[in-house]
Amino acid sequence: MLLKKDIKEDLKEALKAGDSVAVLTLRSFISEIEKKEIELGLKEEGLSEGETEKIALSELKKRNEAKEQYEKAGRDELAEAEKKEALVLNKYVPEKMSDEELENIVNDIIKEKAPSGMQGMGEVMKEVMAKVKNRAEGSKVNGLVREKLENL
Numbered sequence: 001m002l003l004k005k006d007i008k009e010d011l012k013e014a015l016k017a018g019d020s021v022a023v024l025t026l027r028s029f030i031s032e033i034e035k036k037e038i039e040l041g042l043k044e045e046g047l048s049e050g051e052t053e054k055i056a057l058s059e060l061k062k063r064n065e066a067k068e069q070y071e072k073a074g075r076d077e078l079a080e081a082e083k084k085e086a087l088v089l090n091k092y093v094p095e096k097m098s099d100e101e102l103e104n105i106v107n108d109i110i111k112e113k114a115p116s117g118m119q120g121m122g123e124v125m126k127e128v129m130a131k132v133k134n135r136a137e138g139s140k141v142n143g144l145v146r147e148k149l150e151n152l
Contacts, residue, residue, distance in 0.1 A: 004033050004046055007092065021081070025088040029059055053134045056092035063089060097135040105131055106144050110152075118149050 007030055014022035032055050037043045040051075047055075063086040070079035097105075109127045113120060124145050129138065 003049065003052065004030065007033070007052075010091075021084045022088045025085040029056065029089065029092070032059060050133060053092070053094050056089055057134055060086055060089045060093055094134045097132055102132065102136050102141065103144060106141070106148055110145075110148055115149060115152070117152055118146075121145060121149055124149065 007026060011023065011026040011030065014026060033047060033052060034043075036051065036055060037047055040047070063082045067079045067082035067086065070076070070082060106124070106128055109124055109131070113124055113127065115121070115124055125142065128141050128145060132141065
């Protein structure tokens, strides 16, 4: 279960080990979690595992995008720093769903909902995203659902 207390424990370990990259990254991650808790009014209860994973995915995406931009600009030392931070965050991101597993879920939901072409896109997407949670990217799901509905 990915909760703030577990991340704080990892931060303590990184501090003890003298891992400055992990310390910086985890402090930033905890800060984002706390901002979201305040935003949602959940300071006392804390965020759910799913919400925490969403933040981890968002932070990882930021690092990867920054790494790409630095590489394009020829700033290899900064790209390497972003890569190291992304490696720290990978621990907190849920394992991605296989293409086959995702396709099976999409097929099952299309059979269940029996949409009449693209008009059912929203309903199918809602169901699929609820089922896959943070284990598949929305754009990937969208493309697969669109392809399946166009071929009905």
